[in-house]
Amino acid sequence: MTQFIGIEDLKRLVRTTGTKGFLKQLTDYIRADFGRWPEFEKSARVASHSAKGVIELMPTSDGTLYSFKYVNGHPGNPASGKLTVTGFGVLADVATGYPLLISEMTLLTALRTAATSAFAASLLARPESRTLALIGTGAQSEFQALAFQAIIGIEEIRVYDPDPLAVEKFMANAAGFGLRLIRAGSAREAVAGADIVTVATAVKGRAAVITADMLSPGTHINAIGGDCPGKTELHRDILERARVFVEFTPQTRVEGEIQQMEADYPVTELWEVLAGSRFGRTDADEITVFDSVGFAIEDFSALRLVHDLTRSGPKHMLDLVPDVADPKNLYGELVSEPHRVLPARTPEIA
């Protein structure tokens, strides 16, 4: 039997730890997995493009556990009340190849993206950072706010989004977070004097949501939204001036902000900073950029956490793989009388 974690299961799980508690644990798992980076099998995602969007598979393995995420990106979905990005993932046992867990990953991807941002900032931002500019108050924004508050100690957030309804939504959701929230009239106003800048917009094409002249010395930029070929958010002048940090270089060169730069533009991978083999921030005035595109190991960490958190207690189980008496007698399984009743699902309303 294979464990299933649906939307309601994940909501319940996050409620038991609190969102900040979950983000802290997830950041610890991501840090632990980035700390053993060379153990992982790494490859660029496998993409299937269409006129409407993209469907991707993102596999990885540490030799003991295997994971993959299915994720789509369809910019036109919101027009029909659907999410631009949804996903689900699977954790499997490398020794047998049997799947252990299927989990929703729409919510989990939002959580892991924010946790990865905070993890990167813990390596790269000035330790005394307390102010975050949040450009773009879409689906990722509240997760960013909570992760930076829980892991970095951010106290003040200045938000800007050209869509006033999106800002309203953010202000309403974040009202109880215990943060000082400031509504800025422009990206420039939000960014001015901020210690950390998160850019997570849905702009299409080559945009320049922020430019180098907006930034104070020592700013750390967390660039989330430039995450596919043809989509960037940072003006090239920032990349010319900053030191850039990435997850997995071959993927980021294609999908990240650095697709604007030459193929030999120098970058540092986050795990190298964690391992101490490459420098992170070298002085208080440096501009650092985390050019985030999302990598399979972060999904692996998220699935591993969910698996660990649900080891005890009631689970939803699926009869995804047959439990056979004789492995050579698969036909006997096909024509056998129904010999198993699925364990009752736990009540949806706990």
Add this chain to the structure above:
Amino acid sequence: MTQFIGIEDLKRLVRTTGTKGFLKQLTDYIRADFGRWPEFEKSARVASHSAKGVIELMPTSDGTLYSFKYVNGHPGNPASGKLTVTGFGVLADVATGYPLLISEMTLLTALRTAATSAFAASLLARPESRTLALIGTGAQSEFQALAFQAIIGIEEIRVYDPDPLAVEKFMANAAGFGLRLIRAGSAREAVAGADIVTVATAVKGRAAVITADMLSPGTHINAIGGDCPGKTELHRDILERARVFVEFTPQTRVEGEIQQMEADYPVTELWEVLAGSRFGRTDADEITVFDSVGFAIEDFSALRLVHDLTRSGPKHMLDLVPDVADPKNLYGELVSEPHRVLPARTPEIA
């Protein structure tokens, strides 16, 4: 909500049509999809190898539907009562990227492999073929027997397996199939005079389960078991003499029987025969080989059939993707009260 088809669901579905009826429909779906081969996105599978086995993802798309299969291959699994090969698959809507269906594919892969064998034989075997030699009576054997009976009109099967228990199992399962079953004392005895030979053994390494001198003129060989690098079943002398047909050439050159041959060894893809652009069998004395390794489009066909067969009637549904009021308010979904009760699962015992 995403439809779920578990082992018991698939058993029930196959019971309603009968296994032969299901294999016939599946062969029709495979033929239809091979008939529009150029419309599909095709790539070699994405494999993750370990000391114990392999885990693969096999995606494809026709521009309207996307599918992938997760499949493992772990030769040591039977020693611990597990299946060597298990799998599950997903069918998704290309326009939105949303998954439509998650299905078990352990049973479904066995069915589609047999249906593909019969489809290939319908193009390549002599039309008057009535006798099948079945070398290897493992998990695939009964499916082969039923597919060749239902689609090709096979009336007699001569079986051989070095494992007498596996032969007993086959004879017991196939007793009611309405076939003349003959237990052969050797592969040579089984093959002598057979119209079609299916080789589906679990031998490891470079084996030569059958050799050219065993074969009568006009034999069609259905080679199932050589399906990964380093594993072959046919002696090279057969390939030197026969005309070889494959699913997707780049994959078969690595995984199939023809890995024994030079990189420019001539092969014909099945879809080309179906399209009439390349010859299939050209005379009654020719030896033809279907070098089967399994391709993503066959899984696509199987998932498409299952989806079509279950359009009406009760379904198992999973809350795999959130149903949001405001696509920008994913956080609101995370912290919302449980607002959905999963539809009751249909009873496992109908």
